Amino acid sequence: MSSSEIQLSINGIHKSFPSKAGPVEVLKGLTFDVHEQDFISIIGPSGCGKSTIFNIIAGLLEADDGSLIYRGEKTKSLRGRIGYMMQKDLLFPWKTVLDNVLLGLKVRGETGQYAIDTAREYLSTFGLSGFEKAYPQTLSGGMRQRVALIRTLLMDPDILLLDEPFSALDYQTRLYLESVLLDAVATFKKTVILVTHDIDEAVALSKRVVALSTRPTLVKNVHEIDIERTSPIDARAHKNFSEYFNLLCSELDIQTKKDALV
């Protein structure tokens, strides 16, 4: 991959949350870079503030200290320029599939026929044509997550923030959606930051993996994952896969043992 220019720098981010026993320091100077068209996974022990990072990037939270530098410019957040996907599909139950998919564009004021046509095209690409008028409640978990993915892609965001988007799905659906995601990212040339607790998924999908420490959180290591992949399934079959897997496991294992002592 030639494009290793830095798209987003996360620079010394600090964040504490108030609690009854005084402020709890969650992020303690978190720093890492995201390249253009990167696929970067963030792994770390539970409660290490993975979602907090996302919320800061998305503009839902303000950092106490530190900065975000986007393509050379200091910015407060990437609000409006990112696509956010969570474990919950966050589909609006009262909106049809089509209206859900169009939500991001509607927020931006793009409601013309062109938007609708594009949405229909995406729906059919992802095997959801015929479901335009269905309500999310009537769809399966995998279909709902595909709708959420289309909604995210349609907004044409600069960066996709994926917060364990597949962890509520069964393994088969998950493998399928992983490959849908990889294809989509390659086709639309998107940058992805994926938060996951699943090392297997991180190695199978990412170009780079950021391993975080326990709270207060710092970046422990950034690993380049050197696997040529065409799909997440053959990435798992790659000869280097288990090596990376074990490497990352041992990195997290130490931390989970520490956790157990607390």
Added chain:
Amino acid sequence: MSSSKLKSTAWLESHSGKFFIQFISVVGFFAIWQIAAQMGLVSEFLIGTPLGIWKKFIASVLDYSIFIDTGYTLWEALLGFVIGTVVGTILGLALWYSKWAAQITEPFIVAINSVPKIALAPIILLWFGTGLGAKVVLVVSMTAIIALIAAHQASKDADKDLQSLLFSMGGTKHQIFFEAIVPSSMPAIVSNFRINVGFGLVGAVVGEFISSKAGLGHMIYNASSLYELNSVWVGLFTLMIVGFCLYHCIDALEKYLFPWRSDDGRTQIRM
């Protein structure tokens, strides 16, 4: 033999079977009432009899008085309900917009809510006279505050993640309000209509008790001061039917407004 027995219990559990049982129990209830009154076990004078009620009912149908009275009460209740609910709901949702406004109005809301609105009836009649206006105002005073509290609570309960998503998309407060807060509050707000439509009838009837020229409350009050128990029952049963119909209208409204909520039956537990 045993198979036919099984068949009969199965029929009783079916839809028409259940209806049959309910029908029989209601008819039985009235039959016992009638017989008990005729045998002198209960006082016909103080309790009335089903046959007497029926005669009064037919008479009121023939002179149209039942329709006029029902129309008055229904009109007062519905007009007050609609005004009260719309005003209350809009104010309740609007409070989401401004924490500041919500804080300022909170003591007033608590205070107004703590007063049994019926207690305001005499003042309202003083201010608005004995006509339609007073009853509508009374109903509005009862329903608006309930709608306001329901709407405000529903807006606070709206899914935070959906709001966050809209915000991260660059959505404005205005967009979050109309895309997330209002639609997600609507089911709770409409569900509350059931309670409020009932309060609409309470307000209308109480208003009529105090002072009126027509209406079911008027009819019940007059009849009971004349010890016309059968007429009182006609009024009460009519109110019952009106309340029942309104309740089911809300049900139908819910189904119409929220097609996305229609569940597929999978979520029901059989106990």
